[in-house]
Amino acid sequence: MTELRSLLSFAEALARRCGREASAFFGRQISQRKEDGSLVTETDKALDRIITGAIRERFPQHGILSEEQSTLYDPGRDFVWVVDPIDGTTNFTRGLPLWGVSIGLLQQGAPVMGVIHFPLLQSTYTAIKGGGAFLNDVQIRTSTVTEPDDQQLMVICARTARQPALRTQLKPRSMGSATYHLCKLADGSVLAMVEATPKVWDIAAGLLVLTEAGGLALSPTGAAHFPLEPLHSDYNGRAMPLLAACNAAIMSHMQQAVQRV
Numbered sequence: 001m002t003e004l005r006s007l008l009s010f011a012e013a014l015a016r017r018c019g020r021e022a023s024a025f026f027g028r029q030i031s032q033r034k035e036d037g038s039l040v041t042e043t044d045k046a047l048d049r050i051i052t053g054a055i056r057e058r059f060p061q062h063g064i065l066s067e068e069q070s071t072l073y074d075p076g077r078d079f080v081w082v083v084d085p086i087d088g089t090t091n092f093t094r095g096l097p098l099w100g101v102s103i104g105l106l107q108q109g110a111p112v113m114g115v116i117h118f119p120l121l122q123s124t125y126t127a128i129k130g131g132g133a134f135l136n137d138v139q140i141r142t143s144t145v146t147e148p149d150d151q152q153l154m155v156i157c158a159r160t161a162r163q164p165a166l167r168t169q170l171k172p173r174s175m176g177s178a179t180y181h182l183c184k185l186a187d188g189s190v191l192a193m194v195e196a197t198p199k200v201w202d203i204a205a206g207l208l209v210l211t212e213a214g215g216l217a218l219s220p221t222g223a224a225h226f227p228l229e230p231l232h233s234d235y236n237g238r239a240m241p242l243l244a245a246c247n248a249a250i251m252s253h254m255q256q257a258v259q260r261v
Contacts, residue, residue: 001059001086001128001130001131003151003170004086004105004113004128004129005128006013007105007113007257008048008113008115008126008128010058011103011105011113012115012117012124012126014050014051014054014103015101015102015103015116015117015124016113016117016119016124017050018047018050018051018085018101019100019101019117019119019210020120021047021050021256022043022047022085022086022092022099022101022119023119023120025041025042026092026095026097026120027092027093027094027095036082037101038115040041040068040089041086041089041092041093041098043085043086043092043113044067044068044085044086044089046070046085046148047085047101048066048067048068048083048085049191050085050087051083051101051103052064052066052069052070052081052083052144053082054083055083055261057078059081061077061079061157061234062077062079062080062081062094063076063077063079063080063081064080064081064083064200065081065082065083065106065200065204065235066081066082066083066084066085066201067082067083067084067118067199068084068085069167071233071234071235071236072228072233072235073200073231073233073234074233075228075230075233077080077137078107078108079104079105079106079107080106080109081103081104081105081106082102082103082105082106082111082200082204082255083102083103083104083201084101084102084103084179084202084205085101085166085200086099086100086101087099087100087102087116087177087178087179087180087202088100088175088176088177088179088192088200089102089149089225090176091175091177095245096176097118097120097121098118098175098176098177098180099118099120099180100116100117100118100119100121100177100179100180101115101116101117101119101175102114102115102116102179102202102204102205102206102208103116103203103205104197104201104205104208106204106226106227106228107139108227109226109227109228109229109230110129110163110227110228111129111204111207111208111226112127112128112129112208113127113129113208114126114127114181114204114205114206114207114208114209115205116182116205116206116209117183117258118183122136123135123136123183123225123226124136124182125140125186125187125215126209127205127208127209127212128212129208129212130212131212132143132178132212132213133186133208133209133210133212133213135187140186140187140188140213140214141188141214142185142186142187142188142210142213142214142215142247143188143190143191143247143250144245144246144247145191145246145247145250145254146249147249148168148169148170148192148250149169149170150169150171151171152170152171152190152191153170153171153172153173153189153190153196153220154166154168154170154171154173154190154191154193154194154254155172155173155174155175155181155184155185155190155192155193155213156172156173156174156180156193156194156195157174157178157194157195157196157197158174158176159196159197160194160195160196161176164165166254166257166258167190167256168253168254168257169220169258170191170192170228171202173190178195178198178202178203178242179202179203179205179206181193181195181206182203182206182207182209182210182244183206183209183210185210185215185244185245185246186206186209186210186212186215188246190227190246191245191246191250192243192244192245192246192251192253192254193243193244193245193249194242194243194244194254194258195241195242196239196241196243196244197239198239198240198241199235199236199238199239199240200228200235200240201235202240203225203242204226207225207226207242207244213247214217214247215244215245215246215247215252216228216244216245216246216247216248217244217245218242218243218244218251219242219243220241220243220258222255225240225242229242231248243255243258
């Protein structure tokens with residue numbers, strides 16, 4: 001736990017530094033479309049270089065999975081960092097403040113530490129495996145609501161929104177950032193979440209925040225997302241669909257809602 005707290009301090013300082021760097025270009029950059037259809041800006045690339053460079057200098061024995069540079073997973077490394085320099089790039093380019101820097105750490109393929117910093121919201125979510133989840137150093141928990149109704153919210157991605165409506169009373173919202181969705185589920189703001197095509201760097205840190213806050217997450221087939229499978233070495237083209245909920249009762253409701261689509 002002491003080692004993880006030291007790693008958390010390193011990652012949090014790095015995320016805050018990158019948040020300051022990115023904020024200077026908020027709403028002022030034109031994005032480009034990558035081969036997988038996602039967007040990237042020069043700020044994404046610059047922050048990725050800052051983060052991966054700092055990790056390699058401090059922890060040369062660690063591996064790195066990053067959206068813009070290192071998409072190959074090395075199962076031979078005990079520790080592997082998972083980096084999304086800006087989650088919510090479309091929001092970032094269009095002047096919406098819902099974007100953040102996500103830095104997670106895997107040990108033997110499973111998340112053990114995560115930091116997500118939303119600079120314009122002045123919100124930093126952190127978690128250590130077995131140590132709880134926190135927002136600005138205040139511990140958070142998922143909602144205890146067990147009966148869905150039309151006064152409660154769920155969050156979905158844009159691709160989910162284009163599918164037939166989920167059979168649920170929960171009101172859907174799409175915020176444009178998978179990490180933000182996970183964090184709002186973790187802090188009790190929403191009850192459930194459906195993401196059709198997130199990548200590992202979209203969810204590694206946020207999923208730990210969610211589970212440490214008491215939430216649950218599965219793939220639509222019911223399988224767990226972690227530990228990563230060594231045979232799937234290149235994660236650039238691999239989606240990791242996500243169904244998440246604040247507690248077991250809401251997860252059961254969402255599984256039925258998805259099956260009824």
